[in-house]
Amino acid sequence: MAGLSSRSGAQPLPLVIAPGILVLAAVTALVLAVPFLASEYWVNAIIVPFLILALAGLGLNLLTGFAGQLSLGSGAFMMVGAYATYALQLRVPGLPLPVALLLAGLLAGAAGLLFGLPARRIKGFYLIVSTLAAQFFFEWLFLKVPWFYNGNPSATIALPHGLSVFGLSAENPHGRYWLTLGTVALLTLLSANLVRGQTGRTWTAVRDMDAAAAVVGVQTRSAKLQAFFVSSFVLGIAGALWAFCYLGSASVQSFGLARSYQILFIIILGGLGTIRGAFLGAAFVSLLPLILDWLFQHLLSGHVDEGLRQNIQKAIFGLLIIGFLIKEPEGLARLLACLFAGPSGGRPRRRNLRDLNQETKP
């Protein structure tokens, strides 16, 4: 019996690791080559927003996918990050950008902590209401108080001198790309460290069964608040990048409820509770409009009204989300794992009756 079980236990590991390293190498090569291969349009309009949406998706995935706390406040926490970066860059002369981004992230984290407080007692749909409150509160606050947009008549925020760090300037597309890429890569690495360590384990324990987690000694309430803080920290920095590396000038509408939904759809499609899920989901959301455009142009010779195209796109999203929630809650991340490693890939094969019988033999 010992021989049997040790074989079945050790088997899946090498299969999972080998493609992982290959994928990592391929992604690194691709990422470094992007500015030389892709056109300015692709970098500005597709790749940079994709990276930022992936970062935002990662932020929400830490809270929803790993710690199991539903939130519709992603837009709000991105907004806090963006407006905080603006205020810091405008009002604290000489403050280096990395410090401003870090402080903005911490402020967004604090906002997340505040609106996450009810999570100590409530969950699921009731918690959504609390995060919606964050969404409406910050939309109101940043519109109502002119100090936040420096009294600008259009109530928008824009950095006149742009963002710059280590000689990379957000004035030019390559600078924007490297700045975004560096931030996204760093935060992804830190998040991966967290979810692979004890923090991630306690989050997942709270998600899977918070009553049992408390019984085995997990401080469930502080684990939830921790998840709110870290998630909002990442979302805040994503919001700052969205405003100043992608849009250039932003307003509260840039971070409305539609943004919160978009981030949630990204992680549902990409895969809840995985790091790569946020990237896959963001890639899907970024590429679908392009694919639809291409299809319409080739199949219908471009005779499709822009409004209709957007509605069709929404309908496709809706169908896919329903489909994924029913058939594959682990999203594209799981589908890809199956594709690479066969139908049983990624997850250990389910045991059948024969295995059970063999195990019970003395």
Added chain:
Amino acid sequence: MSDTILELTDVTLAFKGLTAINGLSFSVRRGEICALIGPNGAGKSSLLNILNGVYRPQSGTIVFEGERFHRMEPLKAARRGIGRSFQNNALFSGMSVLDNVIVGLSRRARASLVEEALRLPRARAQEAAFRERARAVLRLLDLESRAGTAVGTLPYGIQKKVELARALVAEPSLLLLDEPLAGMNAREKDEIAALIERLNRELALTIVLIEHDLGIVLRLAHHVVVLDYGRKLADGPPDSIRNDPDVIAAYIGAGPAALAA
């Protein structure tokens, strides 16, 4: 150190008029295996839930390790060294066996969020130490080969062992086991019973368990408390329980033969 690890006095628990536990008092001596037996609905699981704070009794006091509690809380119980397994496994289904067990070490976690995110030395040392301790417990339960397996894919009996491992890894001073032998075949039952006996003997671990297999209970336990309709029917060593007419009456469905086994 006192000889009594746990003492309940006049504990009553009611759910909206239905009294689950009614004025119950009993004590558990340090280092003993105490079995709670009684028909379904007698209040055995409710009692365990009171002991580690999942339920709050309306009245009565609990003294654990000399400390008096009017109400226990799950986290407080865990941090004071009360370990627990559930009747229907309460594992974290999305995690591997090893990760499930490591969660049991949560109360010993010291590395901060920043240390974990940056993988600073303390976080790395903690991770290595946790893995080592969890693996040691998995070895003890002959589960080492399952360490990487997703816990949801394992058969019920193995899951029960994983739950036991998760409780043991925290090195509890009192272990509460809710039907640790349920759903197992005779060979597995013997294996787990022997393990419980070994944990009790070698680690001097005090164990309170609920079990329906009377043959095993009367062989394993040093002390048996019989519950019926939330009241204590009998309390004493297995030999006195075996011959108690009240107990035989309560177990009439099982028949005297089951008790004699």
